Amino acid sequence: MSIKLGKFNQLEVVKEVDFGMYLDGGEEGEILLPSRYVPEDCKVGDMLNVFLYLDIDERLVATTLTPLVQVGEFACLEVAWVNEYGAFLKWGLMKDLFVPFGEQKMKMQVGNKYIIHAHIDEESYRIVASAKVDRYLSKETPEYQPGDEVDVLIWQKTDLGFKAIIDNKFGGLLYDSEIFQPLHTGMELKAFVKQVREDGKIDLILQKPGFEKVGDFSKDLLQYIKDHEGHIALTDKSPAEDIYAIFGVSKKTFKKAVGDLYKKRVVALEEKGIRLVRP
Structure with missing residues (x-):
């Protein structure tokens, strides 16, 4: 058995002492799990999921705490x-x-x-x-498809937009022109792959692309209008931030959904809002 430093490992409890439990570390020998981290009712023979790191004396030690980052992340x-x-x-x-x-x-x-x-x-x-x-970003060719949902960590602001780290592996970019919510370095959120370029670079957007998303939101928007006495005080000229704060979508998606409902003659567009014209 080989242990993984800086990651979680499944290890067996092999000995109990006054100051904690010793775990079977294979070739690394017995690894201490200090008393403060020993689960209640823990006994010899139990398997524990522990994180392994080096203490201040550079000795291998275990903890049941979850660190904010693991090796490779x-x-x-x-x-x-x-x-x-x-x-x-x-x-x-x-x-x-x-x-x-x-x-x-x-x-x-x-x-x-x-x-x-x-x-x-x-x-x-x-x-x-x-x-x-x-x-430390992967040089491999990404296998994402347009529309794939990914986890991103906002990395840094650039002239074009925000660089992001995708799925703890790849680099990507969110363009300013397609950002409709406040972003800052360190923010973790979901995003969608817009395209993977020929050079392997990944363009991201904050909502699923395509008309299917607009169609889904059209239903949500209609229900929202119904739930608010048939009228909302938003129009296609409302600030993108106000639209996102209420619906969590971009102004572009909002406008397309409004247009979809208007073509179906379900809503009327007024100077100060949108009104339901039939149930």
């Missing part, structure tokens, strides 16, 4: 403190996550948050982080 973390060697990030464990100065794009400041990638340092065998996330 990206996250947005806050700097807890800085010394002459680098910065240390809060990641939900007693020992903070180290970022050497050489792995910082700019000198990290206490209290600020940064997008990082967690990995194992090959020389020291320690879990470390790097703010130079570009080098």
Whole structure:
């Protein structure tokens, strides 16, 4: 059995001591799970799902806490403190996550948050982080199809829009012209693949593309109007932010849905809103 440092492992409890439980770490020997993390009624022979990392004395130790990032993942973390060697990030464990100065794009400041990638340092065998996330994004050709839903982490603002990290693996871009809600670095949300370009770059949008989405929203919009006494104080000239705050869709989708209902002669368009004309 080989254990995975910086990840969760299923390990068997093999010994109970006053200060915790020892787990079977295979070739790494017995690994301590300190008392504070031992589940109630835990006994020898139980299998536990534990996260493995190195304590302040560089000893392999287990915890049942869930860190904010695991090895191989990206996250947005806050700097807890800085010394002459680098910065240390809060990641939900007693020992903070180290970022050497050489792995910082700019000198990290206490209290600020940064997008990082967690990995194992090959020389020291320690879990470390790097703010130079570009080098850790996959160079593989993405196999996404237009319309695929993905998890994204907003990475940084650019002249074109916002860079995002997709499914903890690929880089993507949300264009300013297609963003209809406030975004900021570190935000995690769902998005959809608009296209995968020939060079492998991925364009993203915040809602599922195609008329099917508009058709679905047309039904939701009609029901909303009915639920609000047959009238809403929104028009196709309303700010995109107001539309998104109420319906969670872009102004473009809202306008298409309104047009769909208008063509069906279900609603009337007025200067200060939209009114239901028949049930």
